Amino acid sequence: MEDMQLAFGEAARLIVGLDRELVAIVALSLQVSLSAVSIAIVIGLPIGAVIAVSRFPGRQMVIALLNGFMGLPPVVVGLLIYLLLSRAGPLGEFGLLFTPAAMVIAQAVLIIPIAAALSRQVIEDAWREYEEQLRSLGASLFSSALTLLWDTRFSLVTVVLAGFGRAAAEVGAVMIVGGNIDGVTRVMTTAIALETSKGDLPLALGLGIILMGLVLAVNAGAYLIKEMAQRRYG
């Protein structure tokens, strides 16, 4: 496919030339998605851990809901957050619409369920092994949840990477709440959408190749760190 060849050419040209706009777009994409992932870690992982170790009426339904929210359509989340942050909406006075902060919020909403649902599974599996011993030592449920979060940290890296992948790949939410403003809220995915709509398919594809390379690099890096640490700590 001739377009593919052109695409690789475009990608190479942009990378080698360290195109200023490209660097800015890549930096913003990473900032937004990594910030969203950080929020998801802080909020989602403890939620998953606490659900994993506790027993309460309606627990099964909560788990089903959590799993279901992993599939939240990004464009719907974007729309809801847009309505919240719009001047006409309840949180309008904060002026967050069309800023990177709004994009971070939208992506965080998307990946918190992923972090919670997947960590819930990981920790519930571990709880089966650890429950009696931790209870014997007198650990409270909350303390056990935190202990297991740390103990399953290597499996949780994969969970976090899943969240990052979802955040870095989505376009629907950040397009709506960010507005794809040149130099302010343009990220890789929205730039690709823009170039596609301008008919510049090789450039769009080239950007896509760079985006995939980025995500793969992050994944590879995290995986290597995890492997090294795992070898040292068992």
Add this chain to the structure above:
Amino acid sequence: MLPLILEDVSFAVNGRTIIDRISVEIVAGPRTVILGPNGAGKSVLMRLCHGLLNPTAGVIAWRGPTKGGRRQAMVFQRPVMLRRSALANIVYGLRLAGISRTESELRARDVLEVVGLAALADRPARVLSGGEQQRLALSRAWALGPEVLFLDEPTASLDPGAARDIENIISAIHASGTKIIMTTHNLGQARRLGDEILFLYGGRLVERAPVGRFFAAPASAEAAQFIKGELPWQ
């Protein structure tokens, strides 16, 4: 905390009776060995006494004065170690009991020294051998200075050499003033480590006697058969 009183304690699951109306008083001092074939209910009885399970009928009560802190500890057939160093595993239990970090580390190193694991203090606990991990589990329990130490088939998964190490440590713990309540299906071990025998069969406490008399002149038919190795599995 001792004496531990069980009054007509039963435990049933899904209609199946696992512990059948056991009444017994366990006092401080002698090493109590709960002996019986597999399926007799020994592990369940241990967990009921330790508080990991609640009886479906009857009362379990500690009638003695409570001196505060973690007064019971339990060692399981398979040791459960956290993904951290051997030393950190012991410190974990102590910190849960409210001991300061410095004090915890001192106590942990002391006990590791006594059981001969000092050289492995900084090794990740989960890469230690089965025997070493069980020694570590005993250390973790011992460091807490419990009034009662429960042990559920502590050497069943170990080779004879490692098992002998564990038995020696158990004796040392008893010598330091901790009440030992232990289950086993191993006659030789019961003879070596027990001062009194509680013989369980079919969820019932069939016989209770000092170790010498139990093995020389068992009062019940089931005990006599078990000693001869002729008791059927359940």
Add this chain to the structure above:
Amino acid sequence: MAIMRRLATTIVVMVAALSVSAGWAADRFITVSSTTSTENSGLFKHILPLFQKKTGIQVRVVAQGTGQALDMGKRGDADVVFVHDKAKELPLVKQGWFIGRHDVMYNDFVLVGPKADPAKAAGGKDIIEAFRKIAAAKAPFASRGDRSGTHSAELRLWKAAAIDPTSGKGSWYRETGSGMGATLNTAAAMNAYALTDRGTWLPFKNRGDLGIVVEGDKRLFNQYGIMLVNPAKHPNVKRELGQAFIDWVISPEGQKAIADYKIGNDQLFFPNARK
């Protein structure tokens, strides 16, 4: 453990940098809602830096369909609206949603279609006639279908031709519900006719087999207007900064900047502001 700490620090630094950058960018800027056709033409990339250099005001353009752009103004999420649907803009000014409307520039629409020209619509200067031929031949036509300025213009032309294209919805009349670029992509892939503004067409690279079929009809005139969101309706509107932008756009300097924007040798927009 050290690696974990380093990773955590990096994340914290990045998040902090994000908040800082969100902060400092908040100094002097306005939000302008405009259309994808204007954005895709590249006009803003040409003229906005000139305005920012002169005044220090950053112009943030959110590009969408005209309908959405006007809605955004009504909601107060923008300070200035810059679209090309005078028929829709004027009533909204009358209702008090916007103030200070000015004509800015015009370009024209063109009808593009496959070189094979199944409807034999090509060559003439009569757009209504061309539309009639397309409907009669039931030739594929890609419509934006998204309440944009272009879409409104297209619907007006169908009306003038006394044709209801929605009778062919799903067969020859395809509503993409998307921006101009996406619609052109679809038209190129389907070998369909489409009405597009020249500003999007000239820089458009994925033409496939399409070419200009009809142009130059007076009825293809496309007027762009700019207006301020009424601060009386939305107190948060940046009145002075927004007005500064409007004043510059209709000033001789701004108008020249617009006229200077070319792709190759072709001028895309023709300034026609009157003071």
